[in-house]
Amino acid sequence: MIEGKLGIIWTLDRICKWQCNYCCVDAFGVKIQDRNLQITSNRFNHTEKQPKSRQSQDIFRRANQILQDQGLALTLTEKMKILDNLQGANIEIGFSGGDPLLVQDNFQVIRRASDLFGRSNIGLTVTGIGIKLGKVENYLEHIAQLEFTYDSPVDDDENHQQPGYNRTNLEGFGSIVDACKKEQVVTQALIPISNTNKDPNTVDLLYSTLRQSRVDKVYLMRTFPVGRGSHSQTDILQADDYRRVIQQYKQLQIQTSGPEVNVMCALRALYPDTDPDPCTFLRSTIDLTSTGDLIADAFAYGPTGEPLLPELVFGNLRKDKFADLISQDRLHRLADRIGENPGHCKVFAYLSNRSAGIDGFFTRTDPLYMDQS
Numbered sequence: 001m002i003e004g005k006l007g008i009i010w011t012l013d014r015i016c017k018w019q020c021n022y023c024c025v026d027a028f029g030v031k032i033q034d035r036n037l038q039i040t041s042n043r044f045n046h047t048e049k050q051p052k053s054r055q056s057q058d059i060f061r062r063a064n065q066i067l068q069d070q071g072l073a074l075t076l077t078e079k080m081k082i083l084d085n086l087q088g089a090n091i092e093i094g095f096s097g098g099d100p101l102l103v104q105d106n107f108q109v110i111r112r113a114s115d116l117f118g119r120s121n122i123g124l125t126v127t128g129i130g131i132k133l134g135k136v137e138n139y140l141e142h143i144a145q146l147e148f149t150y151d152s153p154v155d156d157d158e159n160h161q162q163p164g165y166n167r168t169n170l171e172g173f174g175s176i177v178d179a180c181k182k183e184q185v186v187t188q189a190l191i192p193i194s195n196t197n198k199d200p201n202t203v204d205l206l207y208s209t210l211r212q213s214r215v216d217k218v219y220l221m222r223t224f225p226v227g228r229g230s231h232s233q234t235d236i237l238q239a240d241d242y243r244r245v246i247q248q249y250k251q252l253q254i255q256t257s258g259p260e261v262n263v264m265c266a267l268r269a270l271y272p273d274t275d276p277d278p279c280t281f282l283r284s285t286i287d288l289t290s291t292g293d294l295i296a297d298a299f300a301y302g303p304t305g306e307p308l309l310p311e312l313v314f315g316n317l318r319k320d321k322f323a324d325l326i327s328q329d330r331l332h333r334l335a336d337r338i339g340e341n342p343g344h345c346k347v348f349a350y351l352s353n354r355s356a357g358i359d360g361f362f363t364r365t366d367p368l369y370m371d372q373s
């Protein structure tokens with residue numbers, strides 16, 4: 001049952017400097033190679049000669065134009081139309097990507113969203129490259145929270161990201177932390193827990209680095225085998241591993257009064273006493289794709305960034321009013337089923353039981369919680 005404020009994760013754009021192996025949305029990696037502009041994802045590849053005169057910040061502008069021409073990215077007018085169609089809704093929006101800072105027009109979108117829904121209801125997830133190129137300081141008065149990923153203290157964690165990803169994220173954050181404090185923007189580091197960052201020394205190092213960097217919060221996540229990471233099984237951890245890692249972060253917070261430790265919905269049923277059914281699927285969260293589709297969950301993406309199942313798509317906000325989409329019977333029929341597998345992450349339940357189709361989302365098949373069923 002949907003009630004109260006709804007949190008929307010809006011993948012505003014899928015342009016990115018990086019091509020992380022486990023990118024949830026199969027973002028479009030943009031780079032210059034041998035004087036060619038290259039755009040690469042599982043779904044789309046494009047190469048074109050790079051004019052000598054093009055500056056580095058113009059690379060992303062040109063890539064965005066190409067993606068818009070292919071119908072793979074929205075124009076500013078279309079994004080503004082989506083905001084019109086959201087007007088009046090009781091929502092908070094977490095803008096993510098890709099990196100929304102790499103598309104200049106997005107400043108107007110986020111400022112408008114802040115005007116419509118209130119600054120306290122706006123968050124933004126970025127990378128260090130976006131911070132460097134995207135004039136993030138202009139955004140701060142319009143957002144309440146800024147997030148970035150920092151999940152490896154070494155710079156060559158090629159299992160997940162390209163070399164430099166974590167380092168530049170942290171450097172970018174370091175360059176604006178004072179401005180965030182001044183504007184009272186809460187900062188949060190996202191840490192997908194994985195086989196490469198679960199050992200105690202790495203946890204110590206990650207947490208102390210973020211504490212010294214004056215991050216306000218850390219957000220501990222499962223690594224989802226969705227999007228570009230759909231075929232990866234390397235980071236399917238056991239419940240005991242997650243419990244130990246989460247416990248260590250919580251201990252570090254107590255011992256050092258460092259960043260507040262928060263745990264994502266898909267891990268919270270490890271502690272059934274505190275919250276027996278923390279899954280927010282169609283109860284308090286929903287997702288908006290980079291082409292305007294309203295879909296059920298922020299992690300319900302297939303290998304090329306498409307929704308996992310057509311039944312999860314409730315319409316497109318370029319043409320439909322949010323109030324109409326959200327009141328559809330078929331959406332409420334799905335929302336009413338979430339109690340069939342309490343505690344289980346609906347996405348992991350489906351991924352382990354694909355042959356059941358949409359019913360797979362509501363079976364007790366999330367591997368992390370099978371022994372609790």
Ligand code: SF4
Nearest residue numbers: 265279280281345346
């Ligand atoms: S389906 Fe999984 S990721 Fe989505 S809200 Fe539920 S627990 Fe969280």
